[in-house]
Ligand SMILES: Nc1ncnc2c1ncn2[C@@H]1O[C@H](COP(=O)(O)OP(=O)(O)OP(=O)(O)O)[C@@H](O)[C@H]1O
Protein backbone atom coordinates (compact mmCIF):
# COMPACT_ATOMS: atom_id res chain seq x y z
CA UNK A 328 0.00 0.00 0.00
CA UNK A 329 1.64 3.27 -1.05
CA UNK A 330 1.58 5.58 1.89
CA UNK A 331 1.67 9.25 1.06
CA UNK A 332 5.09 10.69 1.66
CA UNK A 333 3.53 13.12 4.13
CA UNK A 334 2.36 10.19 6.23
CA UNK A 335 5.84 8.68 6.14
CA UNK A 336 7.36 11.96 7.17
CA UNK A 337 5.08 12.31 10.15
CA UNK A 338 5.64 8.70 11.13
CA UNK A 339 9.37 8.96 10.96
CA UNK A 340 9.20 12.08 13.10
CA UNK A 341 7.44 10.05 15.71
CA UNK A 342 9.85 7.12 15.45
CA UNK A 343 12.83 9.43 15.74
CA UNK A 344 11.56 10.58 19.11
CA UNK A 345 11.76 7.05 20.52
CA UNK A 346 14.64 6.22 22.81
CA UNK A 347 17.11 3.50 21.70
CA UNK A 348 15.70 1.28 24.45
CA UNK A 349 12.19 1.51 23.01
CA UNK A 350 13.46 0.89 19.49
CA UNK A 351 15.17 -2.27 20.71
CA UNK A 352 11.92 -3.38 22.35
CA UNK A 353 10.09 -2.67 19.07
CA UNK A 354 12.63 -4.84 17.22
CA UNK A 355 12.06 -7.66 19.69
CA UNK A 356 8.26 -7.46 19.23
CA UNK A 357 8.71 -7.63 15.46
CA UNK A 358 10.92 -10.73 15.72
CA UNK A 359 8.24 -12.31 17.90
CA UNK A 360 5.64 -11.55 15.20
CA UNK A 361 7.84 -13.23 12.60
CA UNK A 362 8.11 -16.27 14.84
CA UNK A 363 4.32 -16.28 15.09
CA UNK A 364 4.12 -16.51 11.26
CA UNK A 365 6.55 -19.43 11.24
CA UNK A 366 4.48 -21.33 13.80
CA UNK A 367 1.46 -20.74 11.57
CA UNK A 368 3.23 -22.47 8.68
CA UNK A 369 3.62 -25.53 10.87
CA UNK A 370 -0.07 -25.45 11.79
CA UNK A 371 -1.30 -25.09 8.27
CA UNK A 372 1.06 -27.80 7.05
CA UNK A 373 -0.19 -30.26 9.67
CA UNK A 374 -3.84 -29.51 9.04
CA UNK A 375 -3.53 -29.86 5.31
CA UNK A 376 -1.71 -33.16 5.74
CA UNK A 377 -4.54 -34.38 7.95
CA UNK A 378 -7.19 -33.36 5.42
CA UNK A 379 -5.24 -35.02 2.61
CA UNK A 380 -4.92 -38.18 4.65
CA UNK A 381 -8.60 -38.33 5.46
CA UNK A 382 -9.64 -37.55 1.88
CA UNK A 383 -7.45 -40.41 0.71
CA UNK A 384 -5.46 -38.18 -1.60
CA UNK A 385 -2.15 -39.40 -2.88
CA UNK A 386 0.36 -37.28 -1.02
CA UNK A 387 3.64 -36.34 -2.54
CA UNK A 388 4.81 -34.86 0.73
CA UNK A 389 5.75 -31.53 -0.62
CA UNK A 390 5.19 -29.82 2.66
CA UNK A 391 8.33 -30.01 4.73
CA UNK A 392 8.21 -31.37 8.24
CA UNK A 393 5.56 -34.04 7.85
CA UNK A 394 7.43 -36.61 5.84
CA UNK A 395 8.55 -38.84 8.68
CA UNK A 396 5.18 -40.10 9.74
CA UNK A 397 5.01 -43.46 8.10
CA UNK A 398 2.79 -46.36 9.09
CA UNK A 399 -0.89 -46.93 8.40
CA UNK A 400 -3.66 -44.41 8.10
CA UNK A 401 -4.58 -44.58 11.80
CA UNK A 402 -0.98 -44.33 12.96
CA UNK A 403 -0.35 -41.30 10.82
CA UNK A 404 -3.65 -39.66 11.72
CA UNK A 405 -2.99 -40.22 15.43
CA UNK A 406 0.44 -38.65 15.24
CA UNK A 407 -0.73 -35.70 13.23
CA UNK A 408 -3.73 -35.00 15.47
CA UNK A 409 -1.53 -35.12 18.55
CA UNK A 410 1.02 -32.82 16.99
CA UNK A 411 -1.73 -30.54 15.76
CA UNK A 412 -3.26 -30.17 19.21
CA UNK A 413 0.12 -29.41 20.73
CA UNK A 414 0.87 -26.89 17.97
CA UNK A 415 -2.44 -25.12 18.44
CA UNK A 416 -1.76 -24.68 22.15
CA UNK A 417 1.71 -23.43 21.42
CA UNK A 418 0.56 -21.09 18.64
CA UNK A 419 -2.09 -19.62 20.92
CA UNK A 420 0.47 -19.03 23.64
CA UNK A 421 2.76 -17.30 21.13
CA UNK A 422 -0.13 -15.18 19.84
CA UNK A 423 -1.01 -14.11 23.37
CA UNK A 424 2.64 -13.41 24.12
CA UNK A 425 2.96 -11.18 21.04
CA UNK A 426 -0.27 -9.32 21.91
CA UNK A 427 0.98 -8.81 25.46
CA UNK A 428 4.34 -7.52 24.26
CA UNK A 429 2.60 -5.13 21.85
CA UNK A 430 0.41 -3.78 24.64
CA UNK A 431 3.40 -3.24 26.93
CA UNK A 432 5.39 -1.60 24.16
CA UNK A 433 2.51 0.74 23.33
CA UNK A 434 2.20 1.76 26.97
CA UNK A 435 5.95 2.37 27.26
CA UNK A 436 6.06 4.46 24.10
CA UNK A 437 3.06 6.44 25.33
CA UNK A 438 4.72 7.32 28.63
CA UNK A 439 7.95 8.28 26.87
CA UNK A 440 6.18 10.59 24.45
CA UNK A 441 3.85 12.19 27.00
CA UNK A 442 6.66 12.81 29.44
CA UNK A 443 8.75 14.39 26.72
CA UNK A 444 5.95 16.61 25.48
CA UNK A 445 4.88 17.77 28.95
CA UNK A 446 8.44 18.47 30.00
CA UNK A 447 9.22 20.44 26.83
CA UNK A 448 5.95 22.32 27.07
CA UNK A 449 6.63 23.49 30.62
CA UNK A 450 10.14 24.49 29.55
CA UNK A 451 8.87 26.91 26.89
CA UNK A 452 9.46 30.60 27.34
CA UNK A 453 6.72 32.49 29.13
CA UNK A 454 6.04 34.40 25.90
CA UNK A 455 5.05 31.15 24.20
CA UNK A 456 2.07 30.88 26.55
CA UNK A 457 1.01 34.50 26.08
CA UNK A 458 0.81 33.90 22.34
CA UNK A 459 -1.08 30.59 22.42
CA UNK A 460 -4.56 29.98 23.67
CA UNK A 461 -4.41 27.64 26.62
CA UNK A 462 -7.62 25.92 25.49
CA UNK A 463 -5.94 25.00 22.19
CA UNK A 464 -2.78 23.83 23.96
CA UNK A 465 -4.69 21.64 26.37
CA UNK A 466 -6.75 20.23 23.56
CA UNK A 467 -3.62 19.29 21.63
CA UNK A 468 -1.97 17.85 24.68
CA UNK A 469 -5.11 15.92 25.43
CA UNK A 470 -4.99 14.41 21.97
CA UNK A 471 -1.44 13.24 22.61
CA UNK A 472 -2.70 11.69 25.84
CA UNK A 473 -5.70 9.93 24.37
CA UNK A 474 -5.45 9.62 20.60
CA UNK A 475 -1.83 9.04 19.71
CA UNK A 476 -1.91 5.52 21.13
CA UNK A 477 -5.00 4.39 19.26
CA UNK A 478 -4.47 6.27 15.99
CA UNK A 479 -0.73 6.04 15.58
CA UNK A 480 1.31 3.88 17.93
CA UNK A 481 -0.92 0.78 18.09
CA UNK A 482 -1.65 0.78 14.34
CA UNK A 483 2.04 1.12 13.46
CA UNK A 484 3.02 -1.77 15.71
CA UNK A 485 0.08 -3.85 14.46
CA UNK A 486 0.91 -3.17 10.82
CA UNK A 487 4.58 -4.00 11.17
CA UNK A 488 3.84 -7.14 13.20
CA UNK A 489 1.11 -8.35 10.87
CA UNK A 490 3.16 -7.73 7.74
CA UNK A 491 5.90 -9.95 9.17
CA UNK A 492 3.71 -12.77 10.40
CA UNK A 493 1.47 -12.84 7.30
CA UNK A 494 4.46 -12.65 4.93
CA UNK A 495 6.19 -15.52 6.72
CA UNK A 496 3.09 -17.67 6.37
CA UNK A 497 2.48 -16.68 2.75
CA UNK A 498 6.07 -17.26 1.72
CA UNK A 499 6.00 -20.66 3.39
CA UNK A 500 2.77 -21.63 1.62
CA UNK A 501 3.88 -20.18 -1.70
CA UNK A 502 7.05 -22.27 -1.60
CA UNK A 503 4.99 -25.37 -0.89
CA UNK A 504 2.07 -24.79 -3.25
CA UNK A 505 3.45 -22.58 -6.03
CA UNK A 506 1.89 -20.03 -8.36
CA UNK A 507 -1.78 -20.82 -7.94
CA UNK A 508 -1.80 -20.02 -4.25
CA UNK A 509 0.20 -16.87 -4.81
CA UNK A 510 -2.30 -15.64 -7.37
CA UNK A 511 -5.17 -16.08 -4.90
CA UNK A 512 -3.39 -14.12 -2.22
CA UNK A 513 -2.33 -11.46 -4.67
CA UNK A 514 -5.93 -11.07 -5.75
CA UNK A 515 -6.98 -10.55 -2.15
CA UNK A 516 -4.28 -8.02 -1.53
CA UNK A 517 -5.33 -6.06 -4.60
CA UNK A 518 -8.98 -6.13 -3.49
CA UNK A 519 -7.95 -4.68 -0.15
CA UNK A 520 -5.73 -2.11 -1.74
CA UNK A 521 -8.51 -0.82 -3.99
CA UNK A 522 -11.07 -0.77 -1.19
CA UNK A 523 -8.84 1.21 1.10
CA UNK A 524 -7.78 3.62 -1.63
CA UNK A 525 -11.44 4.37 -2.23
CA UNK A 526 -12.34 4.90 1.40
CA UNK A 527 -9.32 6.90 2.59
CA UNK A 528 -10.42 10.34 1.29
CA UNK A 529 -13.81 9.87 2.94
CA UNK A 530 -12.18 8.74 6.12
CA UNK A 531 -9.99 11.80 6.22
CA UNK A 532 -12.96 14.05 5.57
CA UNK A 533 -15.03 12.51 8.37
CA UNK A 534 -12.14 12.71 10.79
CA UNK A 535 -11.42 16.33 9.96
CA UNK A 536 -15.05 17.25 10.45
CA UNK A 537 -15.19 15.33 13.68
CA UNK A 538 -12.10 17.11 14.95
CA UNK A 539 -13.35 20.54 13.97
CA UNK A 540 -16.71 20.12 15.64
CA UNK A 541 -15.33 18.39 18.73
CA UNK A 542 -13.03 21.36 19.23
CA UNK A 543 -15.99 23.68 18.91
CA UNK A 544 -18.08 21.87 21.51
CA UNK A 545 -15.15 21.81 23.93
CA UNK A 546 -14.68 25.55 23.51
CA UNK A 547 -18.39 26.15 23.98
CA UNK A 548 -18.39 24.08 27.15
CA UNK A 549 -15.34 25.84 28.59
CA UNK A 550 -16.60 29.29 27.70
CA UNK A 551 -20.01 28.62 29.23
CA UNK A 552 -18.49 27.49 32.52
CA UNK A 553 -16.29 30.55 32.65
CA UNK A 554 -19.24 32.84 31.90
CA UNK A 555 -21.68 31.12 34.25
CA UNK A 556 -22.44 34.32 36.16
CA UNK A 557 -23.44 36.16 32.99
CA UNK A 558 -25.39 33.16 31.74
CA UNK A 559 -27.55 33.35 34.84
CA UNK A 560 -27.97 37.11 34.69
CA UNK A 561 -28.78 37.10 30.96
CA UNK A 562 -30.78 33.82 31.07
CA UNK A 563 -28.70 32.73 28.12
CA UNK A 564 -28.12 29.02 28.76
CA UNK A 565 -30.22 28.19 25.67
CA UNK A 566 -27.69 29.93 23.48
CA UNK A 567 -24.89 27.66 24.71
CA UNK A 568 -26.97 24.46 24.81
CA UNK A 569 -28.20 25.02 21.24
CA UNK A 570 -24.71 25.71 19.97
CA UNK A 571 -23.40 22.66 21.82
CA UNK A 572 -26.11 20.37 20.42
CA UNK A 573 -25.77 21.59 16.85
CA UNK A 574 -22.00 21.09 16.76
CA UNK A 575 -22.16 17.95 18.92
CA UNK A 576 -24.50 16.14 16.53
CA UNK A 577 -22.26 16.83 13.56
CA UNK A 578 -19.17 15.78 15.53
CA UNK A 579 -20.69 12.49 16.66
CA UNK A 580 -22.11 11.59 13.27
CA UNK A 581 -18.72 12.07 11.65
CA UNK A 582 -17.07 10.16 14.46
CA UNK A 583 -19.31 7.12 13.93
CA UNK A 584 -18.90 7.19 10.16
CA UNK A 585 -15.13 7.39 10.54
CA UNK A 586 -15.34 4.46 12.91
CA UNK A 587 -17.25 2.15 10.59
CA UNK A 588 -15.41 3.00 7.38
CA UNK A 589 -12.12 1.15 8.06
CA UNK A 590 -14.15 -2.07 8.37
CA UNK A 591 -15.33 -1.91 4.77
CA UNK A 592 -12.50 -4.07 3.32
CA UNK A 593 -13.48 -6.75 5.80
CA UNK A 594 -16.81 -7.13 4.04
CA UNK A 595 -14.91 -7.86 0.84
CA UNK A 596 -12.32 -10.41 1.86
CA UNK A 597 -14.47 -13.38 2.78
CA UNK A 598 -16.78 -13.56 -0.26
CA UNK A 599 -13.94 -12.59 -2.59
CA UNK A 600 -11.59 -15.15 -1.07
CA UNK A 601 -14.06 -18.03 -1.28
CA UNK A 602 -15.06 -17.14 -4.84
CA UNK A 603 -11.50 -17.08 -6.10
CA UNK A 604 -10.49 -20.11 -4.12
CA UNK A 605 -13.12 -22.32 -5.68
CA UNK A 606 -12.80 -20.75 -9.10
CA UNK A 607 -9.07 -21.38 -9.24
CA UNK A 608 -8.74 -24.43 -7.02
CA UNK A 609 -11.76 -26.61 -7.72
CA UNK A 610 -13.32 -25.57 -11.04
CA UNK A 611 -10.74 -27.35 -13.29
CA UNK A 612 -11.20 -30.63 -11.40
CA UNK A 613 -15.00 -30.29 -11.45
CA UNK A 614 -15.06 -29.49 -15.13
CA UNK A 615 -12.88 -32.47 -16.00
CA UNK A 616 -15.38 -34.80 -14.22
CA UNK A 617 -12.49 -36.83 -12.75
CA UNK A 618 -13.11 -37.94 -9.13
CA UNK A 619 -9.43 -38.67 -8.42
CA UNK A 620 -8.40 -35.26 -9.62
CA UNK A 621 -11.02 -33.76 -7.31
CA UNK A 622 -9.69 -35.78 -4.37
CA UNK A 623 -6.11 -34.85 -5.31
CA UNK A 624 -6.99 -31.18 -5.23
CA UNK A 625 -8.31 -31.47 -1.69
CA UNK A 626 -5.08 -31.04 0.36
CA UNK A 627 -4.05 -27.98 -1.63
CA UNK A 628 -7.53 -26.56 -1.40
CA UNK A 629 -7.63 -27.21 2.33
CA UNK A 630 -4.24 -25.57 2.75
CA UNK A 631 -5.27 -22.44 0.89
CA UNK A 632 -8.57 -22.30 2.77
CA UNK A 633 -6.79 -22.66 6.08
CA UNK A 634 -4.25 -20.04 5.16
CA UNK A 635 -7.09 -17.76 4.12
CA UNK A 636 -8.80 -18.27 7.45
CA UNK A 637 -5.52 -17.87 9.28
CA UNK A 638 -4.52 -14.66 7.57
CA UNK A 639 -7.93 -13.06 7.28
CA UNK A 640 -7.76 -11.86 10.89
CA UNK A 641 -4.28 -10.30 10.70
CA UNK A 642 -4.96 -9.00 7.21
CA UNK A 643 -8.14 -7.31 8.33
CA UNK A 644 -6.44 -5.89 11.38
CA UNK A 645 -3.57 -4.69 9.21
CA UNK A 646 -5.78 -2.84 6.79
CA UNK A 647 -7.93 -1.45 9.53
CA UNK A 648 -4.79 -0.19 11.22
CA UNK A 649 -3.49 1.25 7.98
CA UNK A 650 -6.71 3.11 7.36
CA UNK A 651 -6.87 4.28 10.91
CA UNK A 652 -3.31 5.51 10.63
CA UNK A 653 -3.84 7.31 7.32
CA UNK A 654 -7.10 8.80 8.48
CA UNK A 655 -5.91 9.47 12.01
CA UNK A 656 -2.56 11.07 11.34
CA UNK A 657 -4.06 14.43 10.31
CA UNK A 658 -6.02 14.31 13.54
CA UNK A 659 -2.89 14.17 15.65
CA UNK A 660 -0.63 16.10 13.28
CA UNK A 661 -0.86 19.40 15.12
CA UNK A 662 -0.53 17.53 18.40
CA UNK A 663 2.68 15.94 17.12
CA UNK A 664 4.06 19.44 16.64
CA UNK A 665 4.19 19.60 20.42
CA UNK A 666 6.39 16.51 20.34
CA UNK A 667 8.92 18.19 18.07
CA UNK A 668 9.16 21.20 20.34
CA UNK A 669 12.46 21.61 22.12
CA UNK A 670 12.86 23.31 25.52
CA UNK A 671 12.91 27.08 25.03
CA UNK A 672 14.77 27.88 28.22
CA UNK A 673 17.12 26.33 30.73
CA UNK A 674 16.02 25.13 34.15
CA UNK A 675 17.78 25.98 37.39
CA UNK A 676 18.80 22.32 37.73
CA UNK A 677 20.83 22.51 34.49
CA UNK A 678 24.58 22.23 35.24
CA UNK A 679 25.32 25.20 32.91
CA UNK A 680 23.24 27.51 35.14
CA UNK A 681 25.21 29.38 37.83
CA UNK A 682 24.03 29.70 41.44
CA UNK A 683 21.39 32.38 42.19
CA UNK A 684 23.80 34.12 44.58
CA UNK A 685 26.41 34.21 41.83
CA UNK A 686 24.31 36.41 39.55
CA UNK A 687 22.64 38.59 42.21
CA UNK A 688 23.84 42.15 41.49
CA UNK A 689 25.47 44.28 44.21
CA UNK A 690 24.66 47.68 42.71
CA UNK A 691 22.24 47.94 39.82
CA UNK A 692 19.38 46.24 38.00
CA UNK A 693 18.93 47.89 34.62
CA UNK A 694 16.92 47.89 31.45
CA UNK A 695 18.90 49.60 28.72
CA UNK A 696 17.37 50.86 25.50
CA UNK A 697 14.62 48.24 25.68
CA UNK A 698 11.88 48.04 23.05
CA UNK A 699 9.16 45.43 23.27
CA UNK A 700 6.14 44.49 21.19
CA UNK A 701 3.66 41.64 21.49
CA UNK A 702 4.17 39.78 18.25
CA UNK A 703 6.14 41.27 15.40
CA UNK A 704 3.06 42.61 13.64
CA UNK A 705 2.03 44.81 16.58
CA UNK A 706 3.57 48.21 17.20
CA UNK A 707 5.84 48.38 20.25
CA UNK A 708 4.18 48.67 23.67
CA UNK A 709 7.42 50.03 25.14
CA UNK A 710 10.05 52.00 23.25
CA UNK A 711 13.72 52.57 24.13
CA UNK A 712 13.19 52.30 27.86
CA UNK A 713 16.13 53.10 30.15
CA UNK A 714 15.52 52.16 33.74
CA UNK A 715 18.09 51.79 36.52
CA UNK A 716 17.08 50.34 39.85
CA UNK A 717 19.72 50.56 42.59
CA UNK A 718 19.89 47.34 44.61
CA UNK A 719 18.02 47.75 47.91
CA UNK A 720 15.81 50.58 46.66
CA UNK A 721 12.08 50.64 46.27
CA UNK A 722 10.69 52.02 43.06
CA UNK A 723 7.18 52.44 41.73
CA UNK A 724 5.65 52.28 38.26
CA UNK A 725 2.49 54.30 37.75
CA UNK A 726 0.52 55.23 34.67
CA UNK A 727 -2.76 54.83 32.88
CA UNK A 728 -4.25 51.41 32.35
CA UNK A 729 -2.68 49.72 29.33
CA UNK A 730 0.39 51.95 29.43
CA UNK A 731 2.78 48.99 29.75
CA UNK A 732 3.59 48.67 33.48
CA UNK A 733 2.98 44.92 33.66
CA UNK A 734 4.97 44.45 30.46
CA UNK A 735 7.87 46.37 31.98
CA UNK A 736 7.74 44.17 35.10
CA UNK A 737 7.90 41.04 32.92
CA UNK A 738 10.96 42.42 31.15
CA UNK A 739 12.68 43.03 34.48
CA UNK A 740 11.90 39.46 35.53
CA UNK A 741 13.31 38.11 32.27
CA UNK A 742 9.92 36.60 31.40
CA UNK A 743 9.83 38.56 28.14
CA UNK A 744 12.84 38.91 25.88
CA UNK A 745 13.24 42.47 24.61
CA UNK A 746 12.97 43.03 20.87
CA UNK A 747 16.02 45.24 21.21
CA UNK A 748 18.02 46.40 24.20
CA UNK A 749 18.86 44.28 27.25
CA UNK A 750 18.47 43.49 30.89
CA UNK A 751 21.70 44.21 32.77
CA UNK A 752 22.83 43.24 36.25
CA UNK A 753 25.67 45.40 37.55
CA UNK A 754 26.21 46.54 33.98
CA UNK A 755 26.49 43.05 32.49
CA UNK A 756 23.82 41.59 30.20
CA UNK A 757 22.05 38.52 31.56
CA UNK A 758 22.82 35.46 29.41
CA UNK A 759 20.41 32.59 28.76
CA UNK A 760 22.35 30.48 31.27
CA UNK A 761 22.16 33.18 33.93
CA UNK A 762 18.47 33.89 33.46
CA UNK A 763 17.15 30.98 35.59
CA UNK A 764 19.57 32.02 38.35
CA UNK A 765 18.35 35.63 38.18
CA UNK A 766 14.74 34.46 38.22
CA UNK A 767 15.46 32.35 41.31
CA UNK A 768 16.22 35.66 43.06
CA UNK A 769 12.88 37.16 42.02
CA UNK A 770 9.33 36.95 43.31
CA UNK A 771 6.29 38.35 41.59
CA UNK A 772 2.78 39.03 42.86
CA UNK A 773 0.79 39.29 39.65
CA UNK A 774 -2.29 41.29 38.85
CA UNK A 775 -4.20 38.13 38.02
CA UNK A 776 -3.57 35.67 40.77
CA UNK A 777 -3.45 31.96 40.09
CA UNK A 778 -3.65 29.63 43.06
CA UNK A 779 -3.32 25.85 43.28
CA UNK A 780 -6.35 23.79 44.19
CA UNK A 781 -4.71 22.70 47.43
CA UNK A 782 -4.13 23.86 51.01
CA UNK A 783 -3.03 27.31 52.18
CA UNK A 784 0.26 25.75 53.25
CA UNK A 785 1.01 24.26 49.83
CA UNK A 786 -0.01 27.47 48.12
CA UNK A 787 2.39 29.54 50.18
CA UNK A 788 5.26 27.09 49.73
CA UNK A 789 4.54 26.74 46.01
CA UNK A 790 5.53 23.31 44.63
CA UNK A 791 7.62 22.36 47.65
CA UNK A 792 7.42 18.77 48.84
CA UNK A 793 4.66 18.85 51.54
CA UNK A 794 6.95 16.91 53.91
CA UNK A 795 9.70 19.52 53.56
CA UNK A 796 7.60 22.64 54.14
CA UNK A 797 8.79 24.76 57.05
CA UNK A 798 5.55 25.70 58.85
CA UNK A 799 7.21 28.47 60.91
CA UNK A 800 8.36 30.09 57.70
CA UNK A 801 4.85 29.75 56.24
CA UNK A 802 3.38 31.50 59.32
CA UNK A 803 5.96 34.29 59.10
CA UNK A 804 5.10 34.87 55.46
CA UNK A 805 1.38 34.85 56.24
CA UNK A 806 1.97 37.32 59.05
CA UNK A 807 3.83 39.75 56.79
CA UNK A 808 0.97 39.49 54.31
CA UNK A 809 -1.51 40.29 57.12
CA UNK A 810 -3.16 36.95 56.54
CA UNK A 811 -1.99 34.91 59.55
CA UNK A 812 -4.92 35.81 61.84
CA UNK A 813 -7.43 34.82 59.21
CA UNK A 814 -5.71 31.49 58.53
CA UNK A 815 -5.44 30.77 62.25
CA UNK A 816 -9.23 31.14 62.51
CA UNK A 817 -9.92 28.81 59.59
CA UNK A 818 -11.27 25.37 60.54
CA UNK A 819 -8.20 23.47 59.34
CA UNK A 820 -5.66 26.28 59.71
CA UNK A 821 -2.77 25.90 57.29
CA UNK A 822 -4.42 22.80 55.87
CA UNK A 823 -7.60 24.59 54.77
CA UNK A 824 -8.25 24.00 51.09
CA UNK A 825 -8.45 27.08 48.85
CA UNK A 826 -10.68 25.65 46.07
CA UNK A 827 -10.07 25.80 42.35
CA UNK A 828 -7.91 28.88 41.72
CA UNK A 829 -8.66 30.03 45.27
CA UNK A 830 -12.40 30.16 44.59
CA UNK A 831 -13.21 29.82 48.30
CA UNK A 832 -11.31 33.01 49.11
CA UNK A 833 -12.24 36.64 48.53
CA UNK A 834 -10.24 38.78 46.09
CA UNK A 835 -8.30 40.45 48.93
CA UNK A 836 -7.65 37.13 50.64
CA UNK A 837 -6.29 35.70 47.42
CA UNK A 838 -4.00 38.72 47.07
CA UNK A 839 -2.68 38.28 50.59
CA UNK A 840 -2.06 34.58 50.00
CA UNK A 841 -0.17 35.48 46.84
CA UNK A 842 1.86 38.04 48.79
CA UNK A 843 2.64 35.40 51.41
CA UNK A 844 3.88 33.11 48.61
CA UNK A 845 6.24 35.88 47.45
CA UNK A 846 7.47 36.54 51.01
CA UNK A 847 8.03 32.82 51.70
CA UNK A 848 10.51 32.73 48.83
CA UNK A 849 12.78 35.26 50.59
CA UNK A 850 13.37 36.83 47.21
CA UNK A 851 15.92 39.57 46.74
CA UNK A 852 13.95 41.25 43.97
CA UNK A 853 10.24 41.60 44.56
CA UNK A 854 7.70 42.87 42.03
CA UNK A 855 4.20 43.69 43.24
CA UNK A 856 1.80 44.31 40.37
CA UNK A 857 -1.36 45.83 41.85
CA UNK A 858 -0.76 43.38 44.68
CA UNK A 859 -2.75 45.33 47.23
CA UNK A 860 -5.44 46.76 44.96
CA UNK A 861 -8.20 44.62 46.44
CA UNK A 862 -7.33 45.37 50.07
CA UNK A 863 -9.07 47.96 52.22
CA UNK A 864 -6.99 50.97 53.19
CA UNK A 865 -6.19 49.74 56.68
CA UNK A 866 -5.07 46.26 55.54
CA UNK A 867 -3.08 47.74 52.70
CA UNK A 868 -1.39 50.07 55.14
CA UNK A 869 -0.49 47.10 57.34
CA UNK A 870 0.87 45.16 54.37
CA UNK A 871 2.99 48.13 53.34
CA UNK A 872 4.26 48.43 56.92
CA UNK A 873 5.29 44.79 56.80
CA UNK A 874 6.94 45.47 53.46
CA UNK A 875 9.07 48.12 55.16
CA UNK A 876 10.61 45.27 57.13
CA UNK A 877 10.90 42.93 54.15
CA UNK A 878 12.03 45.81 51.96
CA UNK A 879 15.22 46.25 53.93
CA UNK A 880 16.59 43.07 52.56
CA UNK A 881 15.26 43.28 49.03
CA UNK A 882 14.85 45.51 46.02
CA UNK A 883 11.24 46.21 45.23
CA UNK A 884 9.16 47.33 42.27
CA UNK A 885 5.62 48.35 43.14
CA UNK A 886 3.00 48.89 40.47
CA UNK A 887 -0.15 50.62 41.69
CA UNK A 888 -2.98 52.82 40.57
CA UNK A 889 -3.60 54.00 44.10
CA UNK A 890 -0.87 56.58 44.63
CA UNK A 891 -1.02 56.29 48.41
CA UNK A 892 0.54 52.84 47.94
CA UNK A 893 3.62 54.26 46.27
CA UNK A 894 4.06 57.46 48.23
CA UNK A 895 6.99 56.16 50.22
CA UNK A 896 8.90 54.75 47.27
CA UNK A 897 12.39 56.12 46.64
CA UNK A 898 11.58 56.84 43.05
CA UNK A 899 8.39 56.80 41.01
CA UNK A 900 8.33 56.30 37.24
CA UNK A 901 5.37 57.50 35.27
CA UNK A 902 4.82 55.33 32.19
CA UNK A 903 2.95 56.80 29.25
CA UNK A 904 3.00 56.52 25.44
CA UNK A 905 5.38 53.56 25.51
CA UNK A 906 8.07 55.37 27.49
CA UNK A 907 9.01 56.85 30.85
CA UNK A 908 7.23 60.18 30.93
CA UNK A 909 8.74 61.47 34.15
CA UNK A 910 10.45 60.17 37.28
CA UNK A 911 11.42 61.29 40.75
CA UNK A 912 10.12 61.00 44.29
CA UNK A 913 6.49 61.81 44.99
CA UNK A 914 7.13 65.50 45.56
CA UNK A 915 9.37 66.04 42.55
CA UNK A 916 6.98 64.18 40.31
CA UNK A 917 4.00 66.20 41.56
CA UNK A 918 5.90 69.35 40.71
CA UNK A 919 7.14 68.07 37.36
CA UNK A 920 4.29 66.16 35.73
CA UNK A 921 0.83 67.57 35.22
CA UNK A 922 -0.63 64.15 34.49
CA UNK A 923 0.87 62.82 37.73
CA UNK A 924 -0.60 65.79 39.63
CA UNK A 925 -3.96 65.00 38.09
CA UNK A 926 -3.69 61.37 39.21
CA UNK A 927 -2.69 62.44 42.70
CA UNK A 928 -5.56 64.88 42.94
CA UNK A 929 -8.13 62.32 41.80
CA UNK A 930 -6.64 59.85 44.25
CA UNK A 931 -7.06 62.21 47.18
CA UNK A 932 -10.58 63.16 46.28
N1 LIG B 1 -0.39 39.00 25.74
C1 LIG B 1 -0.58 40.15 25.08
N2 LIG B 1 -0.71 40.13 23.75
C2 LIG B 1 -0.87 41.27 23.05
N3 LIG B 1 -0.95 42.47 23.60
C3 LIG B 1 -0.84 42.57 24.93
C4 LIG B 1 -0.66 41.41 25.74
N4 LIG B 1 -0.57 41.81 27.03
C5 LIG B 1 -0.70 43.15 27.02
N5 LIG B 1 -0.85 43.61 25.77
C6 LIG B 1 -0.99 45.03 25.36
O1 LIG B 1 0.12 45.73 25.86
C7 LIG B 1 -0.25 46.97 26.38
C8 LIG B 1 0.32 47.14 27.78
O2 LIG B 1 -0.23 46.15 28.62
P1 LIG B 1 0.15 46.05 30.16
O3 LIG B 1 -0.54 44.87 30.71
O4 LIG B 1 1.62 46.09 30.27
O5 LIG B 1 -0.48 47.39 30.72
P2 LIG B 1 -0.58 47.90 32.22
O6 LIG B 1 0.07 49.21 32.25
O7 LIG B 1 -0.09 46.86 33.14
O8 LIG B 1 -2.15 48.07 32.36
P3 LIG B 1 -3.06 47.91 33.69
O9 LIG B 1 -2.82 49.11 34.51
O10 LIG B 1 -4.43 47.89 33.13
O11 LIG B 1 -2.65 46.66 34.33
C9 LIG B 1 -1.76 47.03 26.34
O12 LIG B 1 -2.14 47.94 25.35
C10 LIG B 1 -2.21 45.65 26.00
O13 LIG B 1 -3.26 45.70 25.08
Ligand SMILES: [Mg+2]
Nearest residue numbers: 732733774856
Ligand atom coordinates in the same frame (compact mmCIF):
# COMPACT_ATOMS: atom_id res chain seq x y z
MG1 LIG C 1 -0.95 45.65 34.47
